[in-house]
Amino acid sequence: MKKNELMKRAALFTAMAMLTAGLTACGSGAESTESVSDTADTTVAEAAAEETETSGASEESTVSGDFTIGIGQFAEHGSLDNCREGFLQGLSEEGIVEGENLEVTYNNANADGSIASQINQSYVGSGVDLICAIATPMAQSAYAATKNTDIPVIYTAVTDPVAAELADAEGTPVGNITGTSDKLPVEEQLKMVREILPEAKKLGIMYTTSEVNSESSVAEYKELASDYGFEIVESGISTSADIPLAADTLLNDVDCVTMITDNTVVASLPVILSKAAAKNIPVFGSEIEQVKKGCLAAMGLDYVELGKQTGHMAAKVLKGEAEASDMSFELIAGASFYGNTKVAADLGIELPASLTDSAAEMFDTVEE
Template identity: 60%
Template structure:
């Protein structure tokens, strides 16, 4: 009888051990937590997020399986961006992925005294944002991908489409480091193509309508649109520009779909995918963020919208039409709403 009781006791102990082990496995100990901080809600940044999640998946990190994603959007508000980054740190995420320059700066500041790596994407100038040095090396436990525009190619394309244009307008947010950086590049290169850059600074989305009216009275076209606050208000800008028959040139494919005339830019799903693969190396322990130089997509793509050209009475040269990766024959403003 004593032997039977001993065997039963041993079986019970083994069963409890298995139960404890099973409970531990199901409690998510092997699941990595990442916080995704997106600065604003617009198609370019949404595509970045879609691409990076796909990039993570291709490398074996699948949401709901071995990855938990906490996605937060700052709605183009720097204060909210900082709050979200700090909450990720408080929740002890394994990584913060920051989409757009202000988000990257918020994440960097929030993680300075931690060992949480930050991976950014859609950051135009990592050096100006002070998260990398002139050699592309990180200045902390932070790395990622830059969406710096091919400015010279953009100016050359505008000149081909608008041979008589003189003044090119750029709306920009005074507090966005990426905007200041891109504006300087435009001003440095504009003279080469006989353009003068006319810029109008804003502070918040509420400033967009008046700033747009002001700049449209002085220019032959608007370009850039890499600024997150400005891109967030693209439908408003396009409405006002179309009324005055002034073309707007975008920075990537989604803006051309929405009604910009053309863009020499990058494709953000690909940029996000590239970012996801960089993040995967860190999550796998193959690399540390602080030893990974930031990356860029080197080859720009030409996107055109023939419907917009038709509405504005503009003829696009055949060589540009032939070179375009995509040429849209309609306007999809719903993409931006």
């Protein structure tokens, strides 16, 4: 009896040990990078920063010095992926190129808050030179993780940094953290919808009640709608399973629909588009990707551009030209027009030349 007991315990321990061994084995590769960044740590980064300062303007080539950054993205999502891509492009435009003088660790929290905080803690632990946080919860968690350190955080795709308490009402950062906001150009969008649809009265918006970004966008739409003669019809959902029914109800009641940067709703865009097409109701997008997928038009953001702008800010911090705590968060400079002529033809709508002439990009197909 006793002997058996012991054997079973041994079996359990072996299993646990094997598991840990498995985990560490798969870690051996990454551990080496960790030790590198440990030694590199702040001293090298500081030295590098000083070097660039003294060597002056050698901007055409890559900046000397090695940088390690951690990118934490809150969820897998087209716009956010574009942000990340743009961010790395922005850095390389400033001479900080991945694989040459930049080591990038990327992790996605898949919308799990507890994993988000562990990702940021692991970045802090491995002593990265900078953390890039994509989307609001990731930025908040990165700020919490770096509070007692001197690691700067650069965020992007945070709609309202003031509401998230990452900046005060004047836009000054609350700590060593700054970045870019993806606040929608609501006024420009309303102006554009009015120009395309002079008769429309009711503008529908669908949003997820759990997304604080969406809430502030909807509030802004409501505030400005009457200036352009619109009445906003809102439809709040709690999960993507609610979308088909909510779309049916909403489409019965409105003349047109506008998308906002709501993660859940955007992910189900095809459902809404096909239902709207059946009723011949135009759907406006909030960024380039949505117009590609079949929204009529958008006065919106290009997340790659937003990412680039963020990358430039990060480069300044890495090179030691500025402290994150001294830089106010930035909005994307100007909204641009995106239109889809295929969708317009299907709806029997002609996009006014005043808009198409200044379009950033026009599409004539619908991406499946």
